[in-house]
Amino acid sequence: MEVITVANNKGGVGKTMQCYQLACHLASKGHKVLAIDLDSQANLSSTFNLQIQRTLIPEWLIGDVTIEEVMVPSEGKGKLHKNITVIPSSRHMASLSKLLILSEGEIRKEAGRKERLMRMRLEQANGMFDYVIIDTPPMLGDELIMSLVASTKILIPTQAQDYSIDGLEELMDTFEIIKETENPGLEFAIIPSMVNGRRKIERQRLEELSSMFKVTPPIRNLVQMQESISLKKPICAMGKKSRGRQDYTQLWESLNL
Ligand SMILES: Nc1ncnc2c1ncn2[C@@H]1O[C@H](COP(=O)(O)OP(=O)(O)OP(=O)(O)O)[C@@H](O)[C@H]1O
Ligand SMILES: [Mg+2]
Incomplete structure (x- = not known):
């Protein structure tokens, strides 16, 4: 898996x-x-048509409920949804940090460190799935660290803009620490995202980014991508001539996915 x-x-x-x-x-x-x-923010959940009142992810991570209690079949048009199961989020996800503090003693006994909880809980999913895809919030918090410890690969979408490139260093430092301490097999890929190649400044930043890191083929900034989300129609279900589909085909090929 x-x-x-x-x-x-x-x-x-x-x-x-x-x-x-x-x-x-x-x-x-x-x-x-x-x-x-x-x-x-539960954006991924709503893209899969799943709006739930209260997620039990924090309770699952600390071991109070099983994976079956947090999993939901994906809702959406098209056959592919039969192959997708979602663990949806809600605002209640914000209670994770509090719960981790309250359960510190038990976590130490069971996992040693809270960073290992996701890896432990995903053992319950072994054999049920070929791939687990995790969407994380925009901060270097417990959710992200736990996910990195549990992962084989981290995909890092990055815009070809000044502040985005600066912010990457902080994330890469975290990646290195996790790799050295908990997860030596962890790999990363930097994906230039929402690229507007017509703007000279973005082309320059993209070159700069490529000189600092090995990057994947870029995903362009296309209205079609936004339509894909609002229509809940994945880009792989669009016509072969779709520019978004072409970008993603190249990206997934470069990552052997
Ligand atoms: N390649 C693209 N072309 C055009 N629009 C895009 C593209 N990729 C993403 N978007 C749009 O940009 C916005 C931000 O994208 P998205 O929600 O995936 O970012 P995020 O990193 O998950 O944000 P957050 O940090 O808030 O979770 C969304 O409105 C999305 O539809
Ligand atoms: Mg998001």
Whole structure:
């Protein structure tokens, strides 16, 4: 089972977009996919047509409920949804930090450190899914750290803009620490996201980014991407000539997904 976290501490860079498109792409190829929404904004959940009153993810992570109690079948048009199960989020996700503090003693006994909780809980999903895709909130918090410890790969969508590139260093430091301490096999890929190649400044920043890191083929800024989310129609279900689909086909090929 491959566990892929999509992360960037910067907001609005296309994390949820990447999660949705990746989950649908893998499901369309016949893989069984578990999509986990760890963001209290619950954007990924609503893209899968799932609006829930109260998520039990914090309770699942600390061990009070089972994975079956947090999983929901994906809702959406098209056959691919049969292959997607979602662990949806809600505003209640925000109570995670409080619960982690209150349960500190038990967590120490069971897992040693809170960072290992997601990895432990996902053991319950082994054999049920081929891929787990995790959407994370825009901050370097417990949700992100736990996901990195549990993952085989981290996908980092990044805009080709000054502040986005600066923010990357902080995330890469965290990645290195997790790799050295808890998860030596963790790999990363930086995905230039929402790129507008007609703007000279963005082309320059993209070059700068590529000189600092190995980056994947970019995803362009296209109205079609926004339509994909509002119509809840994944880009892999669009026509072969669709520019969005072409970008994503290249991206997933470059990542062997
Ligand atoms: N390639 C793209 N072209 C055009 N619009 C895009 C593209 N990717 C994402 N968007 C739009 O940009 C906005 C932000 O994207 P998204 O919600 O995926 O970012 P995010 O990183 O998950 O944000 P947050 O940090 O708030 O969770 C959304 O309205 C989305 O539809
Ligand atoms: Mg998001």
